[in-house]
Amino acid sequence: MKRLLLAASALCLTAAQAQTIPDEVREEAEALLEAGMEDSVGYETVKQLTTRVGARLGGSEAEERAREWAEGYLEELGFSNVRTETFTMPYWERSYEYAAIETPFPQELEITALGGSIGTGRGGVSGEVVRFESLDDLIEAPMDGSLRGKIVFVDEGMTRTQDGSGYGVAVRKRSGAANEGAKRGAAAALIRSVGTDRHRFPHTGAMRYADEDAKIPAAALSFPDAEQLARAMELGPVTVSLDIGVKTKREVTSGNVIAEIKGQTDEIVVIGGHLDSWDLGTGAIDDGAGVGITTGAAKLILDHVSETGEKPLRTIRLVYWGAEEVGLLGARAYAEAHRDELPLHAMAAESDFGAREIWQMDTRFGEDKLPLRQQMIRVLARAGVALGNNQASGGPDVSPLAAAGVPVVTLRQNGWDYFDLHHTADDTLDKIDEDELAQNVAVYAAFTWMAANTPGGFRAQAQPQASE
Amino acid sequence: MKRLLLAASALCLTAAQAQTIPDEVREEAEALLEAGMEDSVGYETVKQLTTRVGARLGGSEAEERAREWAEGYLEELGFSNVRTETFTMPYWERSYEYAAIETPFPQELEITALGGSIGTGRGGVSGEVVRFESLDDLIEAPMDGSLRGKIVFVDEGMTRTQDGSGYGVAVRKRSGAANEGAKRGAAAALIRSVGTDRHRFPHTGAMRYADEDAKIPAAALSFPDAEQLARAMELGPVTVSLDIGVKTKREVTSGNVIAEIKGQTDEIVVIGGHLDSWDLGTGAIDDGAGVGITTGAAKLILDHVSETGEKPLRTIRLVYWGAEEVGLLGARAYAEAHRDELPLHAMAAESDFGAREIWQMDTRFGEDKLPLRQQMIRVLARAGVALGNNQASGGPDVSPLAAAGVPVVTLRQNGWDYFDLHHTADDTLDKIDEDELAQNVAVYAAFTWMAANTPGGFRAQAQPQASE
Numbered sequence: 016m017k018r019l020l021l022a023a024s025a026l027c028l029t030a031a032q033a034q035t036i037p038d039e040v041r042e043e044a045e046a047l048l049e050a051g052m053e054d055s056v057g058y059e060t061v062k063q064l065t066t067r068v069g070a071r072l073g074g075s076e077a078e079e080r081a082r083e084w085a086e087g088y089l090e091e092l093g094f095s096n097v098r099t100e101t102f103t104m105p106y107w108e109r110s111y112e113y114a115a116i117e118t119p120f121p122q123e124l125e126i127t128a129l130g131g132s133i134g135t136g137r138g139g140v141s142g143e144v145v146r147f148e149s150l151d152d153l154i155e156a157p158m159d160g161s162l163r164g165k166i167v168f169v170d171e172g173m174t175r176t177q178d179g180s181g182y183g184v185a186v187r188k189r190s191g192a193a194n195e196g197a198k199r200g201a202a203a204a205l206i207r208s209v210g211t212d213r214h215r216f217p218h219t220g221a222m223r224y225a226d227e228d229a230k231i232p233a234a235a236l237s238f239p240d241a242e243q244l245a246r247a248m249e250l251g252p253v254t255v256s257l258d259i260g261v262k263t264k265r266e267v268t269s270g271n272v273i274a275e276i277k278g279q280t281d282e283i284v285v286i287g288g289h290l291d292s293w294d295l296g297t298g299a300i301d302d303g304a305g306v307g308i309t310t311g312a313a314k315l316i317l318d319h320v321s322e323t324g325e326k327p328l329r330t331i332r333l334v335y336w337g338a339e340e341v342g343l344l345g346a347r348a349y350a351e352a353h354r355d356e357l358p359l360h361a362m363a364a365e366s367d368f369g370a371r372e373i374w375q376m377d378t379r380f381g382e383d384k385l386p387l388r389q390q391m392i393r394v395l396a397r398a399g400v401a402l403g404n405n406q407a408s409g410g411p412d413v414s415p416l417a418a419a420g421v422p423v424v425t426l427r428q429n430g431w432d433y434f435d436l437h438h439t440a441d442d443t444l445d446k447i448d449e450d451e452l453a454q455n456v457a458v459y460a461a462f463t464w465m466a467a468n469t470p471g472g473f474r475a476q477a478q479p480q481a482s483e
Numbered sequence: 484m485k486r487l488l489l490a491a492s493a494l495c496l497t498a499a500q501a502q503t504i505p506d507e508v509r510e511e512a513e514a515l516l517e518a519g520m521e522d523s524v525g526y527e528t529v530k531q532l533t534t535r536v537g538a539r540l541g542g543s544e545a546e547e548r549a550r551e552w553a554e555g556y557l558e559e560l561g562f563s564n565v566r567t568e569t570f571t572m573p574y575w576e577r578s579y580e581y582a583a584i585e586t587p588f589p590q591e592l593e594i595t596a597l598g599g600s601i602g603t604g605r606g607g608v609s610g611e612v613v614r615f616e617s618l619d620d621l622i623e624a625p626m627d628g629s630l631r632g633k634i635v636f637v638d639e640g641m642t643r644t645q646d647g648s649g650y651g652v653a654v655r656k657r658s659g660a661a662n663e664g665a666k667r668g669a670a671a672a673l674i675r676s677v678g679t680d681r682h683r684f685p686h687t688g689a690m691r692y693a694d695e696d697a698k699i700p701a702a703a704l705s706f707p708d709a710e711q712l713a714r715a716m717e718l719g720p721v722t723v724s725l726d727i728g729v730k731t732k733r734e735v736t737s738g739n740v741i742a743e744i745k746g747q748t749d750e751i752v753v754i755g756g757h758l759d760s761w762d763l764g765t766g767a768i769d770d771g772a773g774v775g776i777t778t779g780a781a782k783l784i785l786d787h788v789s790e791t792g793e794k795p796l797r798t799i800r801l802v803y804w805g806a807e808e809v810g811l812l813g814a815r816a817y818a819e820a821h822r823d824e825l826p827l828h829a830m831a832a833e834s835d836f837g838a839r840e841i842w843q844m845d846t847r848f849g850e851d852k853l854p855l856r857q858q859m860i861r862v863l864a865r866a867g868v869a870l871g872n873n874q875a876s877g878g879p880d881v882s883p884l885a886a887a888g889v890p891v892v893t894l895r896q897n898g899w900d901y902f903d904l905h906h907t908a909d910d911t912l913d914k915i916d917e918d919e920l921a922q923n924v925a926v927y928a929a930f931t932w933m934a935a936n937t938p939g940g941f942r943a944q945a946q947p948q949a950s951e
Binding site: 062065066067068069070077116120121122125215216238239242243246247296439440441443444445446 | 535591718764912
């Protein structure tokens, strides 16, 4: 505890001092930015992860292999304190899935079960399809038994945007379709995939039952299949059959893989991506990219530190979060395990939005630390990054940290085509542009260096520090 | 026979006359071209076929439903002599297919069995993969037993071109990989899909065994999976397991659906597309589009004829060819059934290259009829069509007609992205642009009208006519 106090007071400066990133730190950040543009470690990391492991569902044996690979890889890169912090979790996986129009135009449909869905039971379910243009239309449907035994079909689209803002709106139906359908007696729920592509890839993703006693199977149709079903329904009543099998286990082990560059103090800057992926693709953009980007950035810093022999002010902690897709389980386990240490977390940021260029930096800094935003952006602007708002989430896996008051940054990537691939079989390495990935490495390296070396940190001074 | 003689002699003109498309015919063709640009029948036809039937493999029950739909639909549009000419054929269908890297990086691979492939037998086959950069590399591999029990992997790419010329080069491996592999003792053959996309869709397509006593299973990997397998192999030896099940029947029934606009003579102009599709997608671009384009064109002409009360000089025969994908079986059956009538075939053209705009007209006319090409193109140029060569094939299903001396035209469509979708699950209606399809309808209508009404026809005068 004495050490904590010392470290924290070393960082406790006057307000004037606290609002400045030292020139030397900015210059070093600029050098890292420049070096990052030529980085190959980031891409090599995604390549290794997606090739050697492939798909790695949270809690699976494949995710375990990913952790084993990661520990060896991070050791080899020269990081300190490489370890896995394990946690336990319930497990879900798909076994099989099949859907078809039964009448009047028999033909198969491409679907995928949503993560967490129950199975249909052998033999499946079939029923007449009732289509809703939006989840809100289903929510407004009467509870009059008219949906009893039917298959509800929420045929709501998603808007393509640079910032991914279409997702929040569209993703409600992923749980909503089954929950609202079940309330009304439906036998199963289908949704148009939460995605922006026009390919024959259904998009999976987690759904959660609102009522343990009212569960119905839930699956997503690919874009062409949603269009096909809607077209068939224009010609009259349509019956669909669904056959979905899933396996669950009460408890399996997952973990967060952690590596560090030790700092001069006990304060911590956390960066990382999540190690798990959905089961359909090899998880290149979601989130091999985030793992690669932050590893590339951390490695650049490690090399810089090795060269100069000068540690950063704060420890840089690289975290490969486990089991993100299935409910931020690694994030919660980390926040719980590190609860006492959270006041020492000076900054956190996760890369989890693909591999396209970063175009904006959002932050969540203390109000009196806002001038640091401008100082940071002067460096990052060299890579095309503009200054955004001060309401950043920091990324899904650092959201529990943000909730606990840890300053966060979201380095926003161009998400224009992210939801074309997101949670599909098509999320594979070939979709990543090496140069764009390198821009991310560059920006993360420069940002992380400034985050780790700015005296006074990014919390409001009024906010209690470890030393107060 | 007397009728044949009369009809033929009516069309037998002097060389000077034979080289002219009458002004009135050209003006009518121009009006059809203009009307075609606003056509909706073409798109409606593809929409109905792909929605009401979906995938329709040659010889399948679904293809039979397509014929039933087609007969009713063509009757309803008002065509004459609507009928199906049946033929028998052997049948092949896939039951299941699975592939995975077994060692050292266990993970599933997306494959599809090639049409005609044998199954692996229950339990599948597994073996070390031996990769060849091209089919020619495999052909050059020694017959020394070094491939015994191995899985050959022909990892040859395909060049994207406007005219589809990359296909002929790339498609050799579809049969070649298994045949050359079998000669050398391999247990199975994998190919990088014959396609130009980067999505996780394996492309199927027909393969044919060269030696009945040396058959090994053959399947295609999607682009990302071919890349993945090649990457894994860079790190050391890789073992893959394959499990493919197929069903075959010695004899099933298929058929060509035929509809006509009766002409003043017994000469015939044939246009059409093929009714069957592969089993993975709904066959929108291959070849619902061709069916739609030629139906839209024929319907425009039918309406024109109904309005004016004046029949075309020649009968316009619309053919929906059956079982094209599995070996031009409908085409061969037609050529056989209509052998005696072939000299009366004045022209033939098939639309079977997707739904993008037509940019060039290739022909195969008699040498003394070449001036007709310029006259035709003066009309078609209004829709952006340029004049090409005089070595046209006319399209796969009219190739037996072309071989029998029937003049043919290929109205070449922009094939830039055709092989992105070709033979994949992603070949669905939403990939068709209605305006581009209408341009095709317009061009086919104008072309067909000129083909049906140009005195003297398109064969060389020196070539024997029915009247000689």
